[in-house]
Amino acid sequence: MKNMFCILALGVSGLTAQGKSLVDYFLPMEPRGPMIAEGIWGDPNVLPRDIKNGLEDSSLKNWCYWDGRIVKDDAGRFHLYASRWHHSFPHSTGWKENSKGIHAVSDHIMGPYTDKGLVYPQWQNGKGHNVIGLRMQDGRYAVVTSEITQGEVFVSDSPDGPFELLGKIKWEANGFNPGLAAYQGGKGHMSNVKVLLRPDGRYMIVPRSTCVMISDDGILGPYKIMSDRVYKNYPELPQEKNEDPTVWYSGGMYHIVYNHWPSKTSHHFSSVDGISNWKYRGIAFKKEESKIFKYTDGTVNDWQFVERPTAYVDEQSGHVTHFIFSVIDVKKGQDRANDNHASKIVVVPFDGETFDRDMLQIVENEKKEASP
Structure with missing residues (x-):
């Protein structure tokens, strides 16, 4: 109920008539293997854990992982396009100096995912961060990188590659502050x-600023900035960081979740048209209150930082069935080179x-309240 009180304090109605917020829809994790507490990295707050869930280098022989989005292929396999850097780098510099785009595969959406290596090794030695994957309108697979690169798209006919550079994302300010799109x-x-490939066939980008950008002409754009930050009209919410x-x-509407990193709090917005x-x-x-990483046996992993959330929407049902998160066991500055953190x-x-x-019911209720 703490989340509900926070919502009411902001003068906003609860997400559902039952007083639930998005965190209440997360389900316990069924372990994909034995729960392990010895011989793996991590502080006691993330032990024991299922090392077969998602993607990790449990022995820390090589990699720290981050980012990602899951894409399902026509054969029913799950592909995770993400980033990694070598464990010989501390977190504070690894993501900037050594991060590369990678491809991992699993027969089950929960994992374990097997690291298959770099997605596009022929381009700048695989350099990439903020890496995600998606299926394009023509059925091809796309991988996108930004932050330490300008914002490039790589494509392949196969989820296993090879991926070739399609080009750099183009955009137009369209009367808005160009800083909404890029640094x-x-x-x-x-x-x-x-x-996001929208149901109407257009491509939609939401960058760091949370503005909405729309392309009517393919995945490379040009994208037009169509809105300011989604939280701008809510001055009671943090406007920076x-x-x-x-x-x-999903469910006939668009959703955005973003993170206010100093308070480790993520906020949820929705829109019927995804633009206005x-x-x-x-x-x-909220990291300090939400127990997202709870297993079916009651074990809870309390990760120190929970970032980069990404929703997986099942194509057949049209509903979100899973979220993926990038997590670290200690404060980022405490993850040093060749240590026991990752x-x-x-x-x-x-x-x-x-x-x-529940979301549809809320929207219907809002329409009734707004009608004369």
Whole structure:
């Protein structure tokens, strides 16, 4: 109920008539293997854990993992496109100096995912961060990188590659502040780029700023900035130090969740058309209060930082069934080179069917209240 009180304090109605917020729809994780507490990295707050969930280098022989999005292929396999850097780098510099785009595969959405190596090794030695994957309108597979690169798209006919550079994302300010799209007032790199293929066939980008960008002409754009930050009309919410937006479409509407990193609090917005009238739906989850990483046996992993959320929408049902998160066991500055700390990607099941039903009911109630 703490989340509900926070929502009411902001003068916003609860997400559902039952007083639930997004975090209440996360489900316990069924372990994909034995729960392990010895011989693996991590502080006691993340032990024991299922090392077969998601993607991790449990022995820390090589990699720290971050970012990612899951894409299902026509054969029913699950592909995770993400980033990694070598364990010989501390977290504070690894993601900037050694991060590369990688491809991992699993027969089950929860994992374990097997690292298959670099996605595009022929381009700048695989350099990439904020890496995500998606299926394009023509059926091809795309991988997108930003933050330490300008904002590039790589494509392949096969989820296993080879991936070739299609080009750099193009965009137009369209009367808005160009800094909404990229660093340095629009002259620098794009960041935190999440690309969504909309049901209407257009491509939609939500970058670090949480503005909405739409392309009518393919995945490379040009994208036009169509809105300011989704939280701009809510001055009671933090207006700075927000990052890591994720965007998805389910249940007939669009959703954005982003993270205010100083407070480790993520906020949830929804819109019917995915461009305008973004409405605040309350705290999505808060690290100090939300127990997202709970197993079916009651064990809870309390990761120190929970970032880069990404929703997986099942193509057949149209509902979110899982979220993935980038997590680290200690404060980032405490993860040093060749130590016993690291980051991984965790997959958490989500009751998207109930969530969408409840969201639709809220929208219907709002329409009734607004009608004369």
